[in-house]
Amino acid sequence: MKKQTIAPEVDMMVVNAPLIANHAKAGNFVVMRLHEKGERIPLTIADSNKDAGTITLLFQKTGKTTEELGMLNSGDEIRDIAGPLGHPTPVKKYGHCVLVGGGIGVATLYPILKALKARNNKVTAILGARTKELLVWEENFREFSNEVLVATDDGSYGRKGLVTDALKDIIDHRSVALVIAVGPIRMMQAVSELTRPYGIKTMVSLNPIMVEGTGMCGACRVNVAGKTRFACIEGPEFDGHEVDFNGLGSRLVFYKKEEEVSLKRFKRKCKK
Amino acid sequence: MRYRNPEKRKADFKEVSLGLTERQAVKEAARCLQCKKPRCIAGCPVEIDIPKFISFVKEKDYLGGLRTIREFNMLPAICGRVCPQETQCQGMCILGKKSKPVSIGSIERFVADYEVSLGRIDLPDIKPSNGHKVAVIGSGPAGLTVAADLAKLGYDITVFEALHEAGGVLAYGIPEFRLPKKTIQREIEFVKGLGVRILLNRVIGKTQTIDEFFNDGFKAIFIGVGAGAPKYLGIPGENLNNVYFASEFLTRVNLMKAHHFPVYDTPVKKARKVAVIGGGNVAMDSARTALRLGAERVYIVYRRSERELPSRHEEIENAKEEGIRFRFLSDPRVILGNDAGWVRAIRCEKMRLSDPDESGRKRPEPTGKEFTISVDQVIMAIGQTSNPILVRSIKGLKLWGDGYIGIDREGRTNLKGIFAGGDISTGAATVISAMGAGKRAARSIDEYIMGR
Ligand SMILES: Cc1cc2nc3c(=O)[nH]c(=O)nc-3n(C[C@H](O)[C@H](O)[C@H](O)COP(=O)(O)OP(=O)(O)OC[C@H]3O[C@@H](n4cnc5c(N)ncnc54)[C@H](O)[C@@H]3O)c2cc1C
Ligand SMILES: Cc1cc2nc3c(=O)[nH]c(=O)nc-3n(C[C@H](O)[C@H](O)[C@H](O)COP(=O)(O)OP(=O)(O)OC[C@H]3O[C@@H](n4cnc5c(N)ncnc54)[C@H](O)[C@@H]3O)c2cc1C
Ligand code: SF4
Numbered sequence: 001m002k003k004q005t006i007a008p009e010v011d012m013m014v015v016n017a018p019l020i021a022n023h024a025k026a027g028n029f030v031v032m033r034l035h036e037k038g039e040r041i042p043l044t045i046a047d048s049n050k051d052a053g054t055i056t057l058l059f060q061k062t063g064k065t066t067e068e069l070g071m072l073n074s075g076d077e078i079r080d081i082a083g084p085l086g087h088p089t090p091v092k093k094y095g096h097c098v099l100v101g102g103g104i105g106v107a108t109l110y111p112i113l114k115a116l117k118a119r120n121n122k123v124t125a126i127l128g129a130r131t132k133e134l135l136v137w138e139e140n141f142r143e144f145s146n147e148v149l150v151a152t153d154d155g156s157y158g159r160k161g162l163v164t165d166a167l168k169d170i171i172d173h174r175s176v177a178l179v180i181a182v183g184p185i186r187m188m189q190a191v192s193e194l195t196r197p198y199g200i201k202t203m204v205s206l207n208p209i210m211v212e213g214t215g216m217c218g219a220c221r222v223n224v225a226g227k228t229r230f231a232c233i234e235g236p237e238f239d240g241h242e243v244d245f246n247g248l249g250s251r252l253v254f255y256k257k258e259e260e261v262s263l264k265r266f267k268r269k270c271k272k
Numbered sequence: 273m274r275y276r277n278p279e280k281r282k283a284d285f286k287e288v289s290l291g292l293t294e295r296q297a298v299k300e301a302a303r304c305l306q307c308k309k310p311r312c313i314a315g316c317p318v319e320i321d322i323p324k325f326i327s328f329v330k331e332k333d334y335l336g337g338l339r340t341i342r343e344f345n346m347l348p349a350i351c352g353r354v355c356p357q358e359t360q361c362q363g364m365c366i367l368g369k370k371s372k373p374v375s376i377g378s379i380e381r382f383v384a385d386y387e388v389s390l391g392r393i394d395l396p397d398i399k400p401s402n403g404h405k406v407a408v409i410g411s412g413p414a415g416l417t418v419a420a421d422l423a424k425l426g427y428d429i430t431v432f433e434a435l436h437e438a439g440g441v442l443a444y445g446i447p448e449f450r451l452p453k454k455t456i457q458r459e460i461e462f463v464k465g466l467g468v469r470i471l472l473n474r475v476i477g478k479t480q481t482i483d484e485f486f487n488d489g490f491k492a493i494f495i496g497v498g499a500g501a502p503k504y505l506g507i508p509g510e511n512l513n514n515v516y517f518a519s520e521f522l523t524r525v526n527l528m529k530a531h532h533f534p535v536y537d538t539p540v541k542k543a544r545k546v547a548v549i550g551g552g553n554v555a556m557d558s559a560r561t562a563l564r565l566g567a568e569r570v571y572i573v574y575r576r577s578e579r580e581l582p583s584r585h586e587e588i589e590n591a592k593e594e595g596i597r598f599r600f601l602s603d604p605r606v607i608l609g610n611d612a613g614w615v616r617a618i619r620c621e622k623m624r625l626s627d628p629d630e631s632g633r634k635r636p637e638p639t640g641k642e643f644t645i646s647v648d649q650v651i652m653a654i655g656q657t658s659n660p661i662l663v664r665s666i667k668g669l670k671l672w673g674d675g676y677i678g679i680d681r682e683g684r685t686n687l688k689g690i691f692a693g694g695d696i697s698t699g700a701a702t703v704i705s706a707m708g709a710g711k712r713a714a715r716s717i718d719e720y721i722m723g724r
């Protein structure tokens with residue numbers, strides 16, 4: 001395992017996992033557990049290299065497990081890692097695709113971008129962040145996209161405002177075959193609401209709480225088109241026009257109290 | 273059998289049943305009539321020579337008894353604890369006609385635990401390696417049985433398990449207070465002692481594929497991936513916060529040790545009033561787990577009557593002693609939530625049982641009367657179905673029902689070199705029936721490879 005910090009609170013990690021690298025497709029993720037007492041958490045396979053037998057993960061330190069992951073050093077081992085999980089993104093020739101990424105969502109979008117380009121799609125990427133220094137992997141996106149637009153909340157880089165403003169400009173003026181949005185729930189919801197009246201197919205990648213990630217527990221269930229679906233095997237991508245975002249949002253805060261307890265306890269232990 | 277005091281045991285996760293003492297075991301063994309045509313054997317899915325092993329116990333040769341059992345069953349410490357004996361071996365015992373059947377399961381458990389107390393493992397003879405590689409997918413009772421049986425015959429066995437721990441439902445489903453983790457670990461050590469390799473975190477169909485296995489020189493493949501996907505009722509409110517599928521609830525506690533949160537990182541919600549929907553082993557386990565997490569009131573909501581409860585009888589008794597409340601003839605209609613999206617109650621319809629239908633089964637019929645139980649947690653334990661990951665990755669594999677693998681009596685699928693058994697071919701069943709299927713499959717894999 002090799003690790004590098006690429007933005008405040010965001011680390012990039014290259015993990016030696018030849019079997020996973022060999023089968024990884026756009027849209028796949030892994031579930032890992034750091035140690036005996038650790039929680040299993042899902043992380044998207046942001047990039048993979050069959051020849052080197054490695055996968056790349058990008059993660060944002062949002063709680064106990066990701067903080068702990070951030071404290072590993074190059075050369076350390078991850079106790080358990082299973083994958084590639086999830087239903088791969090269906091990739092074919094669509095035409096003009098717009099990828100909308102918020103924050104750490106770029107990790108999910110990058111392999112999708114590469115796969116779409118491999119099938120000769122024209123891709124516009126819209127990357128959003130709160131501020132300039134939180135923007136990650138812009139160069140990678142520039143390498144593969146036909147066009148990259150950046151939006152920051154504070155206007156420190158690119159245009160000031162939301163990714164939806166940039167997206168609206170595009171769909172008002174150009175034809176778009178497919179939109180894929182990955183990022184915070186509210187952002188994905190806003191993108192889906194924006195494209196709905198235009199009838200543009202919009203896929204979003206959901207991030208419900210997961211336990212084992214193999215379709216066995218039902219923790220990751222989300223309501224899509226009125227039906228219960230398991231994100232770890234039927235997703236994580238679903239049609240944004242059919243997703244019950246409010247239900248997802250409510251389930252995501254289910255363990256908020258426990259997450260705080262866990263993080264506080266961890267920070268206290270680290271200080272000692 | 274000795275049990276811990278209900279008031280004490282419901283406050284922790286330690287084993288509820290203490291098993292037989294040596295004296296009790298010998299005395300119980302002496303009750304067996306050593307029938308010429310033993311009916312009990314027909315009741316055991318792996319056909320253990322029950323009178324023979326019991327006769328060893330009567331003579332106080334416990335290891336002899338254990339050796340006899342292990343000719344048929346590699347996991348006696350587990351089966352002795354979790355088999356539904358009342359419908360299997362003991363249900364058929366001749367003594368049961370007039371009085372109480374011989375407590376076969378308890379004696380089986382006793383000899384297995386006896387070996388543990390000696391701190392040794394008696395490995396059977398293993399034939400010299402024949403160089404043939406067989407892949408076993410899933411490390412539940414079916415997979416472990418195939419692995420052990422073939423390893424004894426000299427095969428080179430690799431077991432591939434999706435989770436980070438081996439054992440299948442034994443590891444992630446059945447709670448510690450019924451089947452201690454160290455008991456499972458020991459039985460797995462036994463299987464490993466036969467030379468079986470177990471590789472964890474391998475989600476077959478994703479991490480590796482069946483085709484790759486054949487290319488890598490595996491001669492045959494056994495699929496024992498269980499029926500792990502939870503069923504849902506499809507009633508309003510199922511996605512509210514604090515509505516769990518039993519599989520998630522039990523996995524958090526058993527596999528992830530959430531009852532030790534925050535020492536262990538995975539949390540589980542503790543609730544005051546809990547309704548568990550269902551009446552099988554999974555429902556009993558969920559209810560008693562919720563109780564041990566500190567719930568004040570736990571209801572089992574079941575749509576038929578007490579007589580139809582599919583759970584092991586012993587666990588129903590245990591659950592009652594621990595104060596689990598039963599609401600029979602009650603069918604959930606809607607789970608009600610508060611404004612923040614959390615459970616606050618469950619509304620059920622009162623049912624009554626019909627006259628028996630053609631199959632002789634009484635069906636629950638609605639009465640139109642509804643009632644509400646106020647609860648802050650609901651656990652759905654209404655069954656499991658097949659998991660599509662592996663099954664759908666194999667082209668041409670014949671399936672039936674909800675995606676179960678079709679096999680013949682000998683565990684053969686319609687595809688050459690691919691065998692299957694356990695819950696993935698029958699639907700959710702029992703530990704010992706999964707092991708029985710494993711035994712038959714092991715036999716036909718041996719025949720297949722040896723060209724007989
Ligand atoms: C399919 C999928 C792919 C993901 N890919 C990435 C990625 O590439 N990079 C990245 O930084 N994050 C990713 N996430 C989110 C990541 O899993 C969570 O940030 C992580 O689990 C947080 O754990 P924690 O202990 O650090 O924080 P916690 O304090 O436990 O939680 C912080 C937040 O993360 C969410 N979360 C907590 N536990 C889980 C869990 N077991 N499963 C899912 N979400 C959880 C909660 O909503 C919570 O609000 C992905 C999630 C999913 C479902
Ligand atoms: C809570 C609960 C309580 C129970 N209580 C009892 C009881 O008291 N008595 C009794 O007799 N029975 C009981 N049962 C039923 C019994 O446990 C099952 O019938 C039995 O475990 C089935 O065995 P199996 O080997 O077919 O599958 P499982 O035990 O389900 O094992 C299958 C294994 O395969 C793994 N797997 C799945 N997919 C893949 C993949 N793609 N790649 C690799 N590995 C994979 C799974 O992770 C799992 O470890 C209970 C079940 C539950 C859930
Ligand atoms: S394995 Fe189960 S059914 Fe067979 S004898 Fe033992 S307890 Fe009875």
Ligand code: SF4
Pocket residue numbers: 303304305306307310311312313322323364365366367374376
């Ligand atoms: S049927 Fe009962 S009495 Fe007869 S051999 Fe079996 S256990 Fe003994």
Ligand code: FES
Pocket residue numbers: 209210211212213214215216217218219220221230231232233
């Ligand atoms: S995470 Fe368990 S079913 Fe999806």
